[in-house]
Amino acid sequence: xxxxxxxxxxxxxxxxxxxxxxxxxxxxGELFGLIGPDGAGKTSIFRMLTTLLLPDSGMAEVCGHNVxxxxxxIRKRIGYMPGKFSLYQDLSVEENLNFFATIFNTTVxxxxxxxxDIYVQLEPFKKxxxxxxxxxxxxxxxxxxxxxxxxxxxxxxxxxxxxxxxxRKEFWAMLKKLxxxxxxxxxxxPYMDEAxxxxxxxxxxxxxxxxxxxxxxxxxxxxxxxxAIKSDNMIQLLSDLRKLSIIExxxxxxxxxxxxxxxxxxxxxxxxxxxxxxxxxxxKIQSIKPTVEDCFIKLMTN
Numbered sequence: 436x437x438x439x440x441x442x443x444x445x446x447x448x449x450x451x452x453x454x455x456x457x458x459x460x461x462x463x464g465e466l467f468g469l470i471g472p473d474g475a476g477k478t479s480i481f482r483m484l485t486t487l488l489l490p491d492s493g494m495a496e497v498c499g500h501n502v503x504x505x506x507x508x509i510r511k512r513i514g515y516m517p518g519k520f521s522l523y524q525d526l527s528v529e530e531n532l533n534f535f536a537t538i539f540n541t542t543v544x545x546x547x548x549x550x551x552d553i554y555v556q557l558e559p560f561k562k563x564x565x566x567x568x569x570x571x572x573x574x575x576x577x578x579x580x581x582x583x584x585x586x587x588x589x590x591x592x593x594x595x596x597x598x599x600x601x602x603r604k605e606f607w608a609m610l611k612k613l614x615x616x617x618x619x620x621x622x623x624x625p626y627m628d629e630a631x632x633x634x635x636x637x638x639x640x641x642x643x644x645x646x647x648x649x650x651x652x653x654x655x656x657x658x659x660x661x662x663a664i665k666s667d668n669m670i671q672l673l674s675d676l677r678k679l680s681i682i683e684x685x686x687x688x689x690x691x692x693x694x695x696x697x698x699x700x701x702x703x704x705x706x707x708x709x710x711x712x713x714x715x716x717x718x719k720i721q722s723i724k725p726t727v728e729d730c731f732i733k734l735m736t737n
Contacts, residue, residue: 455642470637520577660722665690671716
């Protein structure tokens with residue numbers, strides 16, 4: 436059963452198209468990730484699905500209800516955590532949580548079992564104003580407020596942006612527990628390494644979906660072979676590689692440059708010898724498995 440259905444959804448601001456004919460479906464109980472850089476259209480899609488923004492064209496349903504004609508029903512059934520912290524900063528942790536429970540005509544106690552593992556970390560600070568919390572604690576409070584009415588679908592717009600590595604890891608552990616409670620989760624993120632934590636992902640750039648599948652399947656579909664190359668002067672190496680006719684693509688990835696070669700250069704020893712004949716300094720090259728980020732770049736350049 437599909438909890439979220441998006442068909443040919445489009446949106447533009449002035450003359451700029453920010454969501455361009457987007458279609459995808461999310462299964463009940465699925466953890467689905469919308470992966471792409473800032474400005475790719477992720478937030479606009481989430482705002483349309485949470486009934487905060489009207490689409491210009493196309494259709495979307497959440498929990499069987501149309502986002503335009505049945506927005507009131509959708510709002511009862513979803514939880515939404517926007518990218519920017521939007522709780523009342525002059526209210527305490529406890530007051531924010533009680534406020535959101537009251538809005539949804541419930542109590543903190545009624546659904547405490549759902550947020551218990553998260554709230555236990557907030558409890559020592561329950562009297563502190565939310566504006567005085569750390570980034571990680573603000574994130575946990577916002578998640579508790581989005582869950583307090585036990586939504587059927589949870590929308591999380593870039594929830595780990597600006598928080599430390601430990602908090603990011605803890606947050607994804609929380610999402611796995613929530614999924615086990617039967618909640619359908621849609622999360623957007625610019626972090627490609629988080630893609631593998633989702634069951635399925637949609638890669639998006641400039642408002643267009645590039646690919647939708649499991650992270651593992653997207654990686655398996657990567658065409659050709661990928662290599663990592665490094666030398667003592669990485670800037671010079673990058674410049675030299677881009678001049679070679681045998682190179683199909685080269686991009687910097689951390690300590691390495693990731694390189695693909697044109698079709699007629701597939702043998703590793705042949706590639707290594709060709710590079711030695713063109714590069715006048717030592718280098719190291721090895722065959723590697725692509726990441727989701729490699730796949731994303733490949734799809735962007737196709």
